Structure formats: C-alpha cells, structure tokens
Amino acid sequence: MTVTIYHNPNCGTSRNTLSMIRQSGVEPTVVEYLQAPPSRERIVELVSAAGIPLRDAIRKKDTPFDELGLADPAKSDDDLLDAIEAHPILLNRPFVETPVGTRLCRPSEVVLDILENPNIGPFTKEDGEIIIDAEGKRRV
Structure with missing residues (x-):
C-alpha cells in the first residue's frame, strides 16, 4: 500500500499521525512540506481529494x-x-493520501479511517490521550 504524508516534524499532530501509519505496518513516503512545498496544483488536488474547501486547509x-x-x-x-x-x-x-482516501488528519486519529489496516493495537498520543486502549477499542 502506498501512503504519503505531508509532514511537519515539529508538529505533534503530524508526529502522532506518522506513528499511527507506521504502527499499521506501512512505511509511508514522508514529504516534509516546509522543505519541499507542494505545487499549487498539488495543493488543489489534495484539498479536492480530501473533500474540503481550500479555506479549511489554511x-x-x-x-x-x-x-x-x-x-x-x-x-x-x-x-x-x-x-x-x-x-x-x-x-x-x-495531509495523508492512501489508496482508501485522502484526509487532512486533524485530529490525528482521522488517519485510521483511510488506512487499509486501522487495527493498530494500543495507541496513546504524545500528550497522553488514549486513542486505542489495551483491548483494541477506539476511545474517540
């Protein structure tokens, strides 16, 4: 499965999302978008595929x-x-693109909706918020 994340390593939400992707068994293509900004056309494609207005991506x-x-x-x-x-x-x-869909993953657990294997086991965000408990149940 090909997964691409437009990532900012200084952002906790982005780091949590990347961790969930990796915990699903996928090593994504990581685009550090501040170092390699997507083109206007690519931004329009991402926003359109995510089904949100451009204003919501600001x-x-x-x-x-x-x-x-x-x-x-x-x-x-x-x-x-x-x-x-x-x-x-x-x-x-x-922003995360997978074969299942494209989303702006805010909050980070939105990524679970577009992963082919969303059963990632227990997951706790950096801030201590439990997303998936020890029994594998989503807390959100």
Missing part, C-alpha cells in the same frame, strides 16, 4: 494568517494559494 495558529488578512471572505482561492506558496506554513497538516 492554518491560522503560528502563521502569518492575520497579518496577510486571510480571514477576509473576499479573498479568493487564488489569493489563498498565493499566500500558501509564499508561506508554506499556512498549509495545514498533516
């Missing part, structure tokens, strides 16, 4: 979102793509 926290006036509803998708192109940190993460 990260607000710890980004130049407010300074760039991106909350303005008059900003077009082209304006938003221009901003992401200039500031890749604005692209929310992690």
Whole structure:
C-alpha cells in the first residue's frame, strides 16, 4: 500500500499521525512540506481529494494568517494559494493520501479511517490521550 504524508516534524499532530501509519505496518513516503512545498496544483488536488474547501486547509495558529488578512471572505482561492506558496506554513497538516482516501488528519486519529489496516493495537498520543486502549477499542 502506498501512503504519503505531508509532514511537519515539529508538529505533534503530524508526529502522532506518522506513528499511527507506521504502527499499521506501512512505511509511508514522508514529504516534509516546509522543505519541499507542494505545487499549487498539488495543493488543489489534495484539498479536492480530501473533500474540503481550500479555506479549511489554511492554518491560522503560528502563521502569518492575520497579518496577510486571510480571514477576509473576499479573498479568493487564488489569493489563498498565493499566500500558501509564499508561506508554506499556512498549509495545514498533516495531509495523508492512501489508496482508501485522502484526509487532512486533524485530529490525528482521522488517519485510521483511510488506512487499509486501522487495527493498530494500543495507541496513546504524545500528550497522553488514549486513542486505542489495551483491548483494541477506539476511545474517540
């Protein structure tokens, strides 16, 4: 199974998602999108495949979102793509693509819905939140 994660190693949600993918038995293709930003076309493909509006793929926290006036509803998708192109940190993460589907995995456990083997056994996030308990039951 081919799995690709658009990853930021400094993001706990992204690290948790990557851990769940690996715990499912898959070594994904890891794209550190801040080092190798996806093209505009690729961003549009990811967002479309995830079934979300581009605006929902924009990260607000710890980004130049407010300074760039991106909350303005008059900003077009082209304006938003221009901003992401200039500031890749604005692209929310992690996006994950699998043969089952594509998702913006926020929260990280969303990835379980698109893994071919979502039965990953017990899993606890870095912050201590139990996602799958010792009996293999999802807590979410």
